[in-house]
Amino acid sequence: MAAGRAVATLTRLLRVGGGTVLPGRVARWLCPQALEVLSSSLEPVVLVSGTNGKTTTARLVARALEIAGLRTVHNRAGANLHAGLLASLVVASDLRGRPRAQAGVFEVDEATLPSVLPILRPRVLVLTNLFRDQLDRYAEVERVAEAWRHALKRLPPSAAVCYPADDPQVAEVAQQAPVGVPFGIEDASAGRDTLEEAADVRYCYRCGVPYRYTVAFLSHAGHYACPVCGWARPRPSVRAEEVQLRGAAGSGVRLAWDGESVTVQTSLPGLYNVYNVLAAAAACHALGLPARALREAVESTRPAFGRGERLAWDGVAVQILLVKNPAGFNEALRLVVLERPRSLLVAINDRTADGKDPSWLWDVDFEGLCDLEAHVTASGLRAEELALRLKYAGWPEEALTVERDLARALRIARQRTPPGGVLFCLPTYTALLELRQILSRWGVAPPFWED
């Protein structure tokens, strides 16, 4: 209890700041138990981890809990390391260090997850997927999977783990979970029959032989089986039985679990958001929330800035899609090809949050863009690397402008957009933040966003 009082004092001190990361960093330094104490009265706690889709999935689950009538604390700003988690708890606590919420939904960085699990003791853990991402910062995918495998074994017997049946590596890891809630896409018409180049985990964990796929949805996610040991995609208990993709406008999904079935319309674009909706549905199912709460949460969630939100700019629309790894980039390009815009801005930075090594660009299937009649403006700190990648993908030189400065690049790309057309912007993470600043300075976007 001494720790509790210390935290209460701390909370008073730290609430003044109100920032998202710094207070947490200070608190963590002052009191290692702070995270545990501040979260101990929350019930339920839901954690969301994985390479892609954490932010959207966590938003959907938090909203569903709110709709079901639970006050929910949620690390909205995407600060998903220890310090960021603590900061969100501190800000959501009263002056005695007691949270002013009942439920907690936290997105957690995939490498941080194993160290957070024993502290936050979630009732529901949602694993979205594992892709190659920023390998200069994180251990290889394989090592993250290994760390998850050990962490899941130590979960209390009541904890439910929602996991993608379609991702062979995560599904295999999730077999260590006390209670598993597999989710997956059943509708094969949403997929393809071959894997794309960026797909990375395709070998059976036990036998080391390639999985056979009957359908591939997104990178290595699909319907697979090992031809040697017979390990195959688990039958999902939460299923997308019908998927209707409407490009940048979103999708319709018919979801089913147990005897229930509900059709939801989402304005979040692309198949990767269908997976986010599915992951949130699995979490709701595990939490025992009514299907109505899920549907309302999904249908009231608009794309966030940089995740497909559309802005109006003097007679053209600007659609911004964050790109951070080959799998996500390929999905974004798939949307672009559907919309056939005349102008495209791609901004690649190489700061820590982007991944310092831009070589992942060479694993993106830019070759698929080449029949697009569009102009590409290449920008960011590694604009030249991107231009070179496009050159080797066969992109015509005369349809490419290299402009490292993002504000100037944005003007060029805007000029290349016909009236009534859509300008697609594909920035890496820190380029997205810059883009947000520029657009709000120009009055195109509001100065604050709800992430």
Next chain:
Amino acid sequence: MELVLVHLFPDLLNLYGDRGNLIALRERARRRGIRVTVRQVRLEEPLPRDGDLFLVGGGEDRQQTLVAQALRGSTGQLRSAAQSGAVVFAVCGGYQLLGHAYRTAEGQELSGVGLLDVVTEHPGHNTRRLVGDVVATCTVPGVGELVGFENHGGRTRLGPGARPLATVRVGFGNNGEDGTEGAWCGTVFGTYLHGPVLPKNPRFADYLLRLALRRRYGDVHLQSLDDRAEEAAHAAAAARARVPR
């Protein structure tokens, strides 16, 4: 002229854009009117006998074990290809396996192909990985400056039978101590540089192409290409490497 490029285990060793090296070689040959065939070799498949250039990429540790097994099976074929003048070019994990041995972080000893006189040891997961931009001066005549990005736990040391591929100006190189980067011997090359290395270092790519063509056609002259985009990407990478970040 014709050229056969062989990509070894592309579905295992495709970390860090290694495909970019293949694309660079293929396109730079095609732009000179050379007919290029690319053969992908998967696990358990024999190596094609007509290969002019063999490309081995980098992989994750677990894949490294699989590939070490597979490579041992084709050691004889790879060695005779190299002896006949075919080029072998390996990056990161592939480079480590071209040496005599690789000791993993868990202490497991993997024997390599032995085409390069190097040994690699991973000192364990608690030691620092060697990660970051690299700028290095290449020892291959006419190549000049190499730029790339390294990310490896293993420390590689060269024996007397291998020459360093480059001396490091920015970055760690083979082991972070002796200032060497990569290794080569005759037509066999290994490097820690991805980025990928060949698109941004076109003179090195062309050197490998000429060497691969020599086996069938003797010394050939490669016409020069418009490399402004390549040089710009090279310069941008070199400039970023000199900014502390």
